[in-house]
Amino acid sequence: MQIYWLKINKIIEETTEVKTYLLDRPSDFTWEEGSHTHFALEGFNAGDKPNRSLIRHMSISTVPDEDAIGITTRIKEQCSEFKTILKNLEVGNKVAIFKTHTNVPLKREGKNIYLLSSGVGLATFRSLALDYFKRADNVNGIHSLNIDSSKDFLFTDIFETSPEKKFTSQFVDNRKDYYEEVKNLASDKDGLFYVVGSDEFIVQNIEVLLEQGIKAEQIILDKHEQQLTEFLSLDMSKVD
Ligand SMILES: Cc1cc2nc3c(=O)[nH]c(=O)nc-3n(C[C@H](O)[C@H](O)[C@H](O)COP(=O)(O)OP(=O)(O)OC[C@H]3O[C@@H](n4cnc5c(N)ncnc54)[C@H](O)[C@@H]3O)c2cc1C
Known part of the structure; x- marks a missing residue:
């Protein structure tokens, strides 16, 4: 090593x-x-x-x-x-x-990508956004949704809505608005949903997405294989 x-x-x-x-x-x-x-x-x-x-x-x-x-x-x-x-x-x-x-490369599968994050979790997505701006091949568009109760939103120079780039960025400061918007985004039944934040945040997002008819294989987490299976089956008893 x-x-x-x-x-x-x-x-x-x-x-x-x-x-x-x-x-x-x-x-x-x-x-x-x-x-x-x-x-x-x-x-x-x-x-x-x-x-x-x-x-x-x-x-x-x-x-x-x-x-x-x-x-x-x-x-x-x-x-x-x-x-x-x-x-x-x-x-x-x-x-x-x-x-x-x-664990979370930009999937170039011709789909819409939704980046769901909480607070500093947006840091994980900064490189995905920059990679997409450099080369948009086989990505239909990106929509980022970040919740930060401090209201001190991060990287606002990069996470800025641009219709030409097919890039949308939303910041919210409360859970009600956040989960309402997640439900809206989940109306895209073919999208890919990346989720980064605390384990509690991830579990709640998975629950909402599955409830809306998004399949487990459309949800991408910054977790290794074993943890991924446990999260996506929502069997949190095994997650350390
Ligand atoms: C794949 C992966 C990627 C990650 N990427 C990032 C990343 O890019 N940036 C990042 O910041 N984290 C990232 N994390 C999480 C990171 O590893 C840490 O777990 C996280 O930053 C918390 O750090 P900490 O344990 O030092 O605690 P802290 O951040 O210091 O504390 C965590 C919480 O406990 C409270 N607390 C801590 N000590 C005390 C105390 N003595 N008294 C009272 N309250 C206390 C703090 O106020 C805070 O709310 C990532 C984790 C994974 C698995």
Whole structure:
């Protein structure tokens, strides 16, 4: 397994609580849209076993064309040890990434794609949107729906409705509007529905989509195979 120790190149304050860490991109490192990685802090591999409290899964919010690896995360005042350390890192400090993989590539099947996300979950979809803007082949159109109760919506320069690009972006700040809109979107019985957010959010979205007649195989989650089966059968007793 290759571990890349990378310098923080820039820290972008997206909103009061959300930051994007742009890391130097090694010349031999590339990734697909929708990828996530293991993002680790100094000392994570100092002992016999990796120290899990210093490692988190994070999506890569940038695309290779931007020539930087972007990690976008929310850091609240009350936060974990991991985020407390992260919050204090500065440009020039090093972090590690390893085991990068995508479960949610842009499916080019000639269908409409619906990107359903909550809060910083939109970070996973940023690279899908940019990949689509670069090359729209075999994608009918994209509709993004993001719920963020903070009302500090993310990436509004990219997630901007454009009829020419067949791209629609909606932001809502409450669950009622959100699920009403999910039901509207689910009237497209042939669409592909990507869902990113907390496990509770994912389960609720799956329930609504299935109820509306969307089939499990039309729902795409950022989960590996085994978890996917458990989520889509809504057998949450097995999900850890
Ligand atoms: C495939 C995948 C991709 C992911 N991509 C991303 C991504 O791109 N960006 C991202 O941010 N996350 C992503 N995650 C989730 C990420 O791995 C973390 O689980 C998440 O960011 C929470 O981090 P944390 O555990 O450090 O907790 P925190 O974010 O610090 O805390 C979680 C919650 O607990 C509360 N809390 C924590 N500590 C305390 C305390 N001491 N006292 C009171 N309240 C407390 C916080 O206020 C917060 O509401 C991804 C996960 C997966 C599986």
